[in-house]
Amino acid sequence: MGDEWTVETVADGKSAMFAVANGPVDVVMVGPALADLPPATLLGQIRTLRPETIRIALLEGSNDSLAAPIKLIGVAHRFLPLPLSSETVLEAIHSLEELRDLLDSPRLRRAIGRVEHLPSPPHLYFALTRALEEDEGTANDIAKLVAGDPAIAAKVLQLCNSAYFSNGRAITDLRAAVTRLGLGTLRDLVLASEVFSMKTASSVDRTALQHRALLASRLAAKILPRTSSELGATAALLADIGLLLPGVRDERDTPVAEDDDRPGHTEAGAYLLGLWGLPMPIVEAVAFHRQPQRSSLRSFWVPGAVHVAGALASNEPVDESYLKSLGVLDQLPSWRQMAETMVERAEEQAA
Known part of the structure; x- marks a missing residue:
């Protein structure tokens, strides 16, 4: 090495x-x-x-x-x-070191430290994660766990019946949601319900943000192999969570003023997820999804899938040079078609 x-x-x-x-x-x-x-x-x-x-x-x-x-x-x-191979090991180590350097930035810590009330971790999401890790609970037990928070349960059922998840069939109870959608998808819907309900001073349009996040989440899950799809879905769902924090710079707005020292919303969001203790692949994808070439990771994995899914869900340009460097540019047309099909189906069901 x-x-x-x-x-x-x-x-x-x-x-x-x-x-x-x-x-x-x-x-x-x-x-x-x-x-x-x-x-x-x-x-x-x-x-x-x-x-x-x-x-x-x-x-x-x-x-x-x-x-x-x-x-x-x-x-x-x-x-x-x-x-x-030694090359694979070194690539992984270097990309993680880059992420650690980013999140250890004194400037970023000071900026986040100025936020008076940081959002609390999504407690129900973590409770479900613990239940899955410990192989505890039937579908009925999981449904009861979600039902313990009536406000979140209502939002979860609403999302279950949204165009991206229902497939035209109504889901009327949480147990049916567990059975039909699977525990991983249900957990992400719980996460979306908790995250987009957080009380913060941000003025961002939460409805539009949640809509894009759900579409990106579904896309990322389909872009990645089944074995990485849950990580990709969760990361895409949280990719722009930094926009919910006050005092951050919306990286969708360009150009950046020279005297603007606010942290970008991607690094701020990644920092928050790190504080919450979410898995590092998710934190990494959130940190780099708008500029995936900043990562030294030279294989197409969760960060790349979240970049593609987020760009397609927001009608933003995809970094084609980045995809070409990873040898996956030829798959972009099929991913784009996948996104268009999802949007068309959603519009048909909403009509």
């Missing part, structure tokens, strides 16, 4: 924790199976002991079949397929 790195290999989780406890570690990579600990448990312990350490989970299978267990999503910064 180069002269700048010292690589240490250990056989099990206990040995890994001993190594981490002995001093700071820049990066930890954990294989798909350990003799003494589940990988998610080890990464969680490392997160507690050394939160600054980059945590990478290695998974069996190709990129297209790469399915990250939900318990790993909250504790790993990145998921890489085996077999592994």
Whole structure:
């Protein structure tokens, strides 16, 4: 991997924790199976002991079949397929270092620190995430959990019956929503209901913002392989959450005045999601989705899909040079057609 790195290999989780406890570690990579600990448990312990350490989970299978267990999503910064090349590892590390540098910016911390009342984390979304991580609850149990917040439950049912999710069939109760849409989609609808109901001093048009976010979320889920679709859907849903914060610069407005030192809404949104503890792939996609070339990630994954989905949902230009550099530009026409079809169906159902 180069002269700048010292690589240490250990056989099990206990040995890994001993190594981490002995001093700071820049990066930890954990294989798909350990003799003494589940990988998610080890990464969680490392997160507690050394939160600054980059945590990478290695998974069996190709990129297209790469399915990250939900318990790993909250504790790993990145998921890489085996077999592994040194170039892939370095690319992942460098992109995560760039993101960490962005979010550690003193300017950004000062700007967010001036916000008197930062929005609280979406409690119901995290409760559902915990239930999914722990494999707890039937569809009926999940429905009861959502129903415990009547205001959110009503908004979730409203979104379930919106043009992008209903497929023309009415969903009248939460249990049916769980069964027909799946837990991942229901969780994202809960997230949308909580996030776009947050009380902030922002003057942004929340209805229009939510409409674009839902369309982008559906698009991102379809653009990515099934194994990454939930991450993409959630990231696209939250891509412009920074617009809900007061005192940020709307990056859709150009050009930027030279004396405008306000943080852009993408980095502010990513910072907020980092404070909330959302998975790093989501934070990364939110931070870079308007300028994906800022990331050193040189493969098409969640940030790229969120960029494409967000641009198509907002009728904004797609960075074709970026897509060309990743070898996926030829797929843009089909993605564009996908977006147009979704919009047409939504308009037909609304008519």
